[in-house]
Amino acid sequence: MSHEGAAGTALTERTHEALQDDFLRAAVRFTTDRLKARKRLATDELGHWEQWRERGSQIRSHTVAHLDFYLKQFVDNVRRLGGHVYFAQDAREAADTVAQIVAKKQARLVVKSKSMVSEEIHVNEHLQKNGVEVVESDLGEYIIQLAKEPPSHIIIPAIHKNRAQIKDLFTAAGGKDLTTETKNLTAFARRTLRNKFIEADIGMTGCNFAIAKSGSIVLFTNEGNGRMVSTLPKTHIVTMGMERILPSFADLEVMANLLPRSATGQKLTAYMSVVTGPRRQGEGDGPDDLHIVIVDNGRSSQLGDDEFQEVLNCIRCGACLNVCPVYRHVGGHAYGSVYPGPIGAVLTPLLNQGPEYADLPYASSLCGACYEACPVRIPLHDMLVHLRRRNVEMGRTKPGERLAFKGYKHAFAKVGRYKLAMQLARIGQTPLAKDGYIESTFGPLMGWTSARHAPALASESFRDRFKRMQQDIGTKPSPGSGERGAQQ
Ligand code: SF4
Structure with a gap:
């Protein structure tokens, strides 16, 4: 998804720009850490x-x-x-x-x-x-x-x-x-x-x-x-x-x-x-x-929407911003909207239903820290998933992504297909796998591997390995039995 927000650029561009700004990241981290620590003290004290x-x-x-x-x-x-x-x-x-x-x-x-x-x-x-x-x-x-x-x-x-x-x-x-x-x-x-x-x-x-x-x-x-x-x-x-x-x-x-x-x-x-x-x-x-x-x-x-009515409970305290791993890395301007952080990623596309803010629900790791921090218990992480689903229903995803998820659904629907898909993936990853990790400098995988470790698929599946080990145990003599007993 790469719609341009009100800032005139897509979310990915704005986040890349923010990630280059070391001062911004340090300043945001310093202040949000302080706010989090003070909140912990104040809430402990209240009991x-x-x-x-x-x-x-x-x-x-x-x-x-x-x-x-x-x-x-x-x-x-x-x-x-x-x-x-x-x-x-x-x-x-x-x-x-x-x-x-x-x-x-x-x-x-x-x-x-x-x-x-x-x-x-x-x-x-x-x-x-x-x-x-x-x-x-x-x-x-x-x-x-x-x-x-x-x-x-x-x-x-x-x-x-x-x-x-x-x-x-x-x-x-x-x-x-x-x-x-x-x-x-x-x-x-x-x-x-x-x-x-x-x-x-x-x-x-x-x-x-x-x-x-x-x-x-x-x-x-x-x-x-x-x-x-x-x-x-x-x-x-x-x-x-x-x-x-x-x-x-x-x-x-x-x-x-x-x-x-x-x-x-x-x-x-x-x-x-x-x-x-x-x-x-x-x-x-x-x-x-x-x-x-x-x-x-x-x-x-x-109002009356089971999935989103609770967003109106927000009292604008900002606590969800301070704990959000995305906000803490990119700051507020990367969201391109008046309301940043997890509440902004939910509220902005709800208040502006056009495509310009449709990519904001992806500015989240769905870790649920925002819910834990929220003083009025708004399930923002669930709402982010609902918004992503709405995007899919409205056809706002890229053709490649749609195809990938169709393939995923097809492969996971039957055991035989799943096994075949895994075998093909093991073969397919060969040129990219190095020391147990996938490294890609091109294509859609690049976004993942440029900043994260993506472990390569094991050469043998867990099921195959388990079966092989069982067979090994069944054929090998166990200690204290078999040949040793015969020697006695
Ligand atoms: S923590 Fe809850 S109440 Fe505070 S701004 Fe975020 S959603 Fe609103």
């Missing part, structure tokens, strides 16, 4: 982690199964509080809706906190085309915005950048030479962003969770920028995936334990902000206007 996961899975599955009810409850409550709600069928409609609100407010500067849905609907580019300045205020997002790159991790968007690269970006943006000291770099970002918070006409955030019972938006941030974005500008726009609902604050308590511990190994997020409607009379801060854009963009197609 009964499997029970927490089970509860998380139950809450998310229940909510998604009754999404129509909880969405309506949420929307009714937001409107009762004076907020505005919009439903967007797809990414384009969502970005247009945001642009219309921005135009109506005659806004020139929008300041944002981190939001994966806003990346998904490409709202920044959409607003910028209309002459609006958009500034990311999460430090990682700010870095990649300056670098004009998409995020390469759900939680740590600039995971692939080092301090020297960040210094260059900040120096170019500020026009003043900086040092690579973290203190120096963060001070620059703080100074720059502080003015943007004050000057912005509109603050835009995502939504970690939306509470149906109260009509609240809950934001988890570590830098406090979410709080600035949602309180300082006069207008607050929220973009949220339609599945981000939780029934009540009691359910939030479970998620407030699962999400930060899985994402960064923190007991709690540094800032948990709850926005319940626009600012009311007598309140000191908060926006005059609250607009919530609820994005479908392919999500509702997963």
Whole structure:
């Protein structure tokens, strides 16, 4: 499969490119190792982690199964509080809706906190085309915005950048030479962003969770920028995936334990902000206007689908990325989509059903580490197999691959055929086998043997060997019997 993804290249090309980048691989490995270790400590400390996961899975599955009810409850409550709600069928409609609100407010500067849905609907580019300045205020997002790159991790968007690269970006943006000291770099970002918070006409955030019972938006941030974005500008726009609902604050308590511990190994997020409607009379801060854009963009197609509905349980913690052997080797950009790693390999082709992302389900070893890491127990490894099957059913495989699997099926259906196939394979491998391993510098086998050991078929099958050994034992005298006994 070699369809070109949104990045304009096929998955294999992008992974080859990433594999050449030693710095990227080292940086991704270093950070994901640290995140994994911190998560282990945080979950051990909490105790009964499997029970927490089970509860998380139950809450998310229940909510998604009754999404129509909880969405309506949420929307009714937001409107009762004076907020505005919009439903967007797809990414384009969502970005247009945001642009219309921005135009109506005659806004020139929008300041944002981190939001994966806003990346998904490409709202920044959409607003910028209309002459609006958009500034990311999460430090990682700010870095990649300056670098004009998409995020390469759900939680740590600039995971692939080092301090020297960040210094260059900040120096170019500020026009003043900086040092690579973290203190120096963060001070620059703080100074720059502080003015943007004050000057912005509109603050835009995502939504970690939306509470149906109260009509609240809950934001988890570590830098406090979410709080600035949602309180300082006069207008607050929220973009949220339609599945981000939780029934009540009691359910939030479970998620407030699962999400930060899985994402960064923190007991709690540094800032948990709850926005319940626009600012009311007598309140000191908060926006005059609250607009919530609820994005479908392919999500509702997963509802009622036994194989994929659970993907909507995802709480975007990024833990599956940190343990994935593929992600750890190639980083996020190789996936060519907004969502990288195992969740991206499942979610992206489900949200975009065209051929451009059809190769993503092959970016997995199917080891199941993602499932083990997932705080809400989403069986991503099963979903990857289902997606591969769909590709086969849709005829998206290459003719050579189809022929190979047909031959495999034919050979394995009957013992006689299997034996014959093995004999032919033993003969066929002769020119390629060396010291017990197959080495191929051409053809389809090359992809396997260039980076892995492919053991050659043994010269004799196990069955033949077993039979021969039995015959040998039957014909040879056993110790303590036969000739020795006769001598006595
Ligand atoms: S699939 Fe699970 S582990 Fe991966 S981001 Fe979603 S919740 Fe986290």
